[in-house]
Amino acid sequence: MTHPPYLHPAYTSTVLRAPAQELVMPKLGPDSVELTAPVFGDAEVGALDADLTRQGQGEPLGERIIVTGRVLDSRHRPVPGALVEVWQANSAGRYAHERDEHPAPLDPNFAGAGRCLTDGAGRYRFVTVKPGAYPWRNHHNAWRPAHIHFSVFGTAFTQRLVTQMYFPGDPLFPYDPIFQSIPDEQARDRLIARFDMDTTEPEWALGYQWDIVLGDTPVEE
Amino acid sequence: MTTPSQTVGPFFGHALPYEGGPEIVAGARRDAIRVHGRVYDGAGAPVPDALVEIWQADETGTIPRGPGGLRRAVGGFSGFGRCPTGADGSYWFSTVKPGPVGAGAPYLAVLVFARGLLKPVFTRLYFPEDAHDEDPLLAEVPVARRDTLIAEREADGSYRFDIHLQGERETVFLGF
Numbered sequence: 001m002t003h004p005p006y007l008h009p010a011y012t013s014t015v016l017r018a019p020a021q022e023l024v025m026p027k028l029g030p031d032s033v034e035l036t037a038p039v040f041g042d043a044e045v046g047a048l049d050a051d052l053t054r055q056g057q058g059e060p061l062g063e064r065i066i067v068t069g070r071v072l073d074s075r076h077r078p079v080p081g082a083l084v085e086v087w088q089a090n091s092a093g094r095y096a097h098e099r100d101e102h103p104a105p106l107d108p109n110f111a112g113a114g115r116c117l118t119d120g121a122g123r124y125r126f127v128t129v130k131p132g133a134y135p136w137r138n139h140h141n142a143w144r145p146a147h148i149h150f151s152v153f154g155t156a157f158t159q160r161l162v163t164q165m166y167f168p169g170d171p172l173f174p175y176d177p178i179f180q181s182i183p184d185e186q187a188r189d190r191l192i193a194r195f196d197m198d199t200t201e202p203e204w205a206l207g208y209q210w211d212i213v214l215g216d217t218p219v220e221e
Numbered sequence: 222m223t224t225p226s227q228t229v230g231p232f233f234g235h236a237l238p239y240e241g242g243p244e245i246v247a248g249a250r251r252d253a254i255r256v257h258g259r260v261y262d263g264a265g266a267p268v269p270d271a272l273v274e275i276w277q278a279d280e281t282g283t284i285p286r287g288p289g290g291l292r293r294a295v296g297g298f299s300g301f302g303r304c305p306t307g308a309d310g311s312y313w314f315s316t317v318k319p320g321p322v323g324a325g326a327p328y329l330a331v332l333v334f335a336r337g338l339l340k341p342v343f344t345r346l347y348f349p350e351d352a353h354d355e356d357p358l359l360a361e362v363p364v365a366r367r368d369t370l371i372a373e374r375e376a377d378g379s380y381r382f383d384i385h386l387q388g389e390r391e392t393v394f395l396g397f
């Protein structure tokens with residue numbers, strides 16, 4: 001099973017928000033509206049939207065990184081023109097969000113949000129800084145492993161994916177109920193980016209590769 | 222080898238909402254409709270940190286294939302809208318009523334993300350004035366739960382569609 005269940009009590013917010021009734025599985029599957037998805041154009045995404053280090057007056061603090069990979073469908077075909085949106089904490093583990101109360105410094109040069117469309121080969125690419133781990137109130141001494149939130153559109157609304165990308169070797173993995181909500185270890189590992197020397201740019205930034213594979217679109221087959 | 226889903230978390234507010242997100246067509250347009258409602262949890266409390274997305278055909282039943290979902294000025298009718306819920310769990314959209322696509326009754330495809338939802342919930346919003354007896358999906362929904370998929374027409378002409386993630390009036394969610 002790839003996806004987490006709705007109810008995962010160790011992540012306490014699921015307790016009152018997880019649907020309790022069985023999902024209705026339409027016999028005919030999704031129909032033509034659900035099997036299509038919005039199409040986004042180049043004119044809708046700014047040229048600098050994919051570089052999170054150039055959205056302020058100066059450079060944000062932190063370890064500069066490049067995060068890139070492909071958006072693929074269930075048959076591993078690239079999805080060109082896919083809208084990929086990202087958001088993350090700054091290098092100190094603080095979101096530029098009014099409701100983040102973690103007493104770590106805000107960075108005036110880092111908003112932590114970006115967008116891009118995949119190219120003809122299904123590839124996205126962001127330049128950013130490595131986010132810090134941050135505490136949350138789920139349980140005593142709860143800390144989220146460093147992660148970048150991703151939102152992706154495929155070619156079907158049913159493929160819509162929101163997830164989180166993690167960094168290799170994070171010591172917080174065993175303690176994080178959100179990461180651990182995915183029952184299968186191999187599936188969890190698919191959320192961990194790979195450090196890549198070929199993506200790394202000398203004197204500039206460390207590189208990470210992370211491919212995103214969207215789910216099935218049953219009728220398309 | 223699908224990439225697993227993870228929650229949208231509480232901090233998407235500076236990244237995913239955008240100017241004009243709920244306004245697929247301008248409210249001033251003659252055939253514009255207003256769709257609104259609240260998202261509730263299993264205790265009946267409003268969910269103030271959900272993100273609601275809709276996707277739909279246009280008034281003729283044609284599925285949009287052009288841009289404009291993010292920047293309304295870029296294209297024609299995009300069919301896509303996004304609205305974060307407010308402190309009272311409320312969301313809204315200004316759009317047009319879709320024409321029927323195929324044999325079923327017209328509907329909006331609705332997707333909800335929230336902190337505490339490890340994967341999104343899919344549902345459909347149907348309109349109360351339409352005939353629902355022939356709709357293939359509604360036919361599969363237990364009669365007692367069918368009206369969770371049908372919006373209510375309000376006195377001002379708007380459509381109200383509350384989404385209950387859990388509890389006695391839990392909305393019917395679809396598994397694809």
Ligand SMILES: [Fe+2]
Nearest residue numbers: 147149230232
């Ligand atoms: Fe986060």
